[in-house]
Amino acid sequence: MQGSGLLAYNFWLALRNIRRNVVLSILMVVAIGIGIGASMSMVTVNYRFQANPIPEKSDVLHYVRLDSGDPNAQNDAPPNQLTYLDATALLRAKRAFREAAMSQARMAVVPPDREQRPFFARARATSADFFAMFNAPFAHGGGWTAAEDEGAEQVVVLSAPTNDRLFGGENSVGRTLRLANGDYRIVGVLDEWEPSTLFWDTSSGGPGPVEDVFVPWSLIVANALQRQGNTNCWKPLDGTGLSAFLNSECVWIQYWAELRNEAEHDDYVAFLDAYATEQKALGRFPRPLDNRATPLMDWIAEDGGVPNEARVLLGLSILFLAVCLINTLGMLLAKFLGKASEIGIRRALGASRGRLMQQYLVEAGIIGIAGGLLGIALTWAGLRGIDGLIDEDLGSFLVIDWKMALAAVGLAILATLVTSIYPTWRACSVQPSVYLKSN
Amino acid sequence: MLSMRDITKTYRTELVQTHALKNFSLEVAEGEFVAITGPSGSGKTTFLNVAGLLESFDSGVYSLDGRNVAGLGDRELSKLRNEKIGFIFQSFNLIPDLNIFDNVDVPLRYRGFSAAERKRRIEEALERVGLAGRPKHLPAQLSGGQQQRVGIARALAGSPRFLLADEPTGNLDSQMAEGVLELLEEINAAGTTIIMVTHDPDLAARAQREVHVKDGMLVQSLAA
Numbered sequence: 298m299q300g301s302g303l304l305a306y307n308f309w310l311a312l313r314n315i316r317r318n319v320v321l322s323i324l325m326v327v328a329i330g331i332g333i334g335a336s337m338s339m340v341t342v343n344y345r346f347q348a349n350p351i352p353e354k355s356d357v358l359h360y361v362r363l364d365s366g367d368p369n370a371q372n373d374a375p376p377n378q379l380t381y382l383d384a385t386a387l388l389r390a391k392r393a394f395r396e397a398a399m400s401q402a403r404m405a406v407v408p409p410d411r412e413q414r415p416f417f418a419r420a421r422a423t424s425a426d427f428f429a430m431f432n433a434p435f436a437h438g439g440g441w442t443a444a445e446d447e448g449a450e451q452v453v454v455l456s457a458p459t460n461d462r463l464f465g466g467e468n469s470v471g472r473t474l475r476l477a478n479g480d481y482r483i484v485g486v487l488d489e490w491e492p493s494t495l496f497w498d499t500s501s502g503g504p505g506p507v508e509d510v511f512v513p514w515s516l517i518v519a520n521a522l523q524r525q526g527n528t529n530c531w532k533p534l535d536g537t538g539l540s541a542f543l544n545s546e547c548v549w550i551q552y553w554a555e556l557r558n559e560a561e562h563d564d565y566v567a568f569l570d571a572y573a574t575e576q577k578a579l580g581r582f583p584r585p586l587d588n589r590a591t592p593l594m595d596w597i598a599e600d601g602g603v604p605n606e607a608r609v610l611l612g613l614s615i616l617f618l619a620v621c622l623i624n625t626l627g628m629l630l631a632k633f634l635g636k637a638s639e640i641g642i643r644r645a646l647g648a649s650r651g652r653l654m655q656q657y658l659v660e661a662g663i664i665g666i667a668g669g670l671l672g673i674a675l676t677w678a679g680l681r682g683i684d685g686l687i688d689e690d691l692g693s694f695l696v697i698d699w700k701m702a703l704a705a706v707g708l709a710i711l712a713t714l715v716t717s718i719y720p721t722w723r724a725c726s727v728q729p730s731v732y733l734k735s736n
Numbered sequence: 737m738l739s740m741r742d743i744t745k746t747y748r749t750e751l752v753q754t755h756a757l758k759n760f761s762l763e764v765a766e767g768e769f770v771a772i773t774g775p776s777g778s779g780k781t782t783f784l785n786v787a788g789l790l791e792s793f794d795s796g797v798y799s800l801d802g803r804n805v806a807g808l809g810d811r812e813l814s815k816l817r818n819e820k821i822g823f824i825f826q827s828f829n830l831i832p833d834l835n836i837f838d839n840v841d842v843p844l845r846y847r848g849f850s851a852a853e854r855k856r857r858i859e860e861a862l863e864r865v866g867l868a869g870r871p872k873h874l875p876a877q878l879s880g881g882q883q884q885r886v887g888i889a890r891a892l893a894g895s896p897r898f899l900l901a902d903e904p905t906g907n908l909d910s911q912m913a914e915g916v917l918e919l920l921e922e923i924n925a926a927g928t929t930i931i932m933v934t935h936d937p938d939l940a941a942r943a944q945r946e947v948h949v950k951d952g953m954l955v956q957s958l959a960a
Contacts, residue, residue, distance in 0.1 A: 642829045646843040647818020648810045730785040
């Protein structure tokens with residue numbers, strides 16, 4: 298028999314067998330679908346945490362760290378954030394092609410429509426380069442200039458949802474918005490922007506929509522914005538008040554540099570080392586030199602990667618898939634051994650073991666495909682369930698994309714085929730003469 | 737056509753060894769109709785299984801249509817079985833959820849014939865056994881005699897060199913049995929070699945030669 302003819306025949310027989318044992322077949326599809334749904338939900342979560350959020354620029358974006366930390370600490374890496382003193386010094390030096398200091402903040406927003414109630418917005422205070430560095434898409438206007446930042450001008454960029462909420466999606470550039478401590482001029486409105494994670498701030502970011510408003514970095518001090526995010530201090534503050542905090546060894550600022558090639562990277566790290574050495578002379582930086590400009594994906598792997606909980610759940614979900622597959626194996630074994638007499642007849646009529654195995658593997662493959670398709674639906678439902686369990690709005694973070702959907706079907710087929718090898722082999726190894734005589 | 741020399745077949749369990757065939761030798765010429773007789777447990781069915789390449793043997797030489805089958809792999813044995821041998825079983829062994837047409841189609845599918853060729857052969861075989869008008873019937877919708885005729889059509893459709901029949905009338909009443917036997921005689925007359933295992937002395941008498949088996953050995957070979 299020609300290969301394609303045999304395949305078509307096997308396909309026809311498989312569909313016939315599935316129809317004949319429809320309840321058992323549905324049970325197998327459901328078992329595989331649930332297993333695939335559970336495991337692919339967790340695979341998707343892990344995958345999304347590790348995915349490259351900005352592939353076109355991930356090679357040139359570097360997270361900057363200076364080791365200004367505690368000399369007695371057992372850390373083998375510098376602190377994850379910078380002090381205000383150091384961030385300000387780096388910004389002033391302007392040694393990278395682009396660079397941005399940043400911190401999360403919380404700002405009260407007074408809507409221009411008096412009917413709307415004021416609300417708190419998630420804000421990011423950052424440097425002018427931020428928008429160009431992270432390819433922020435603008436619907437209207439643009440970011441502020443470095444001069445506006447240095448001049449502590451009260452300008453603001455709104456996210457698309459915020460602009461929708463406050464101005465009904467109209468072009469609001471040029472209008473004034475009252476934020477916590479004054480009137481801000483709107484200079485830009487972002488287009489829809491859904492990076493897979495807020496990778497620019499792993500200390501307080503993670504999955505979720507971009508911040509509601511963006512304001513110049515200088516305002517965090519000039520307007521004493523209400524900061525949010527992690528702050529770590531290894532040394533007591535020398536005094537009280539904002540000034541003491543700004544001059545302390547407390548780290549709370551994320552700092553990014555755009556370094557376009559290896560030479561720029563090496564030059565920048567050399568600059569960081571020179572700066573740290575200079576600071577040592579001033580009595581700071583008590584630890585050995587360890588200053589880094591880490592490429593984005595290395596940084597995500599090092600700090601912002603998969604949470605331990607997600608890893609544990611992934612392991613558990615794979616165990617669950619294994620249990621589902623063992624159940625499927627039992628059902629396949631029962632189903633295929635129930636065909637022993639037909640197998641005996643086919644063997645007598647000239648089917649080799651290989652051909653019969655092919656026939657039953659095709660049947661298992663069809664069940665696997667159906668299980669995979671159900672698995673995609675259950676993965677989608679699972680991700681929605683996880684999204685619902687988490688308070689934060691994860692936006693499009695937990696979405697199954699076509700690559701994951703293909704992977705789900707592929708995994709289902711592969712898992713079912715592997716699972717079916719033993720039942721198929723057992724069924725096809727029957728001694729045909731036994732069944733021919735007793736049938 | 738079929739040549740067995742000193743074939744030995746032993747079934748072993750942990751406690752018991754059963755010598756099903758002991759130095760069994762038989763020659764069957766092309767076009768012969770041979771009946772294999774003997775009491776229960778004499779080795780008739782084992783002979784049929786070995787002859788039909790459904791079971792291996794321990795020692796001896798077995799040539800089928802001039803080909804020594806010793807050492808052949810599963811794929812080659814299956815091919816040989818498909819091309820050279822047609823089986824007729826006491827319990828018909830039709831696949832219950834396939835209709836008559838599809839049942840007869842089974843060996844042809846493994847043979848690699850085109851769809852048109854398969855259709856031609858199936859229709860011809862069903863015509864030959866008198867069931868041309870019922871291709872869509874399921875086996876359960878037919879009488880025992882008709883089911884056996886389907887079994888014979890299936891065995892004939894691939895134009896095998898010989899038929900192995902295991903008690904082909906054992907499950908039929910005398911009228912149906914006579915019809916089936918007449919059909920076998922007709923097939924033999926057309927040139928197909930037939931080896932038939934039977935308990936029934938009257939049936940054996942209709943064959944050209946009767947071979948009597950006892951305790952796994954051929955004890956008598958008589959021309960009818």
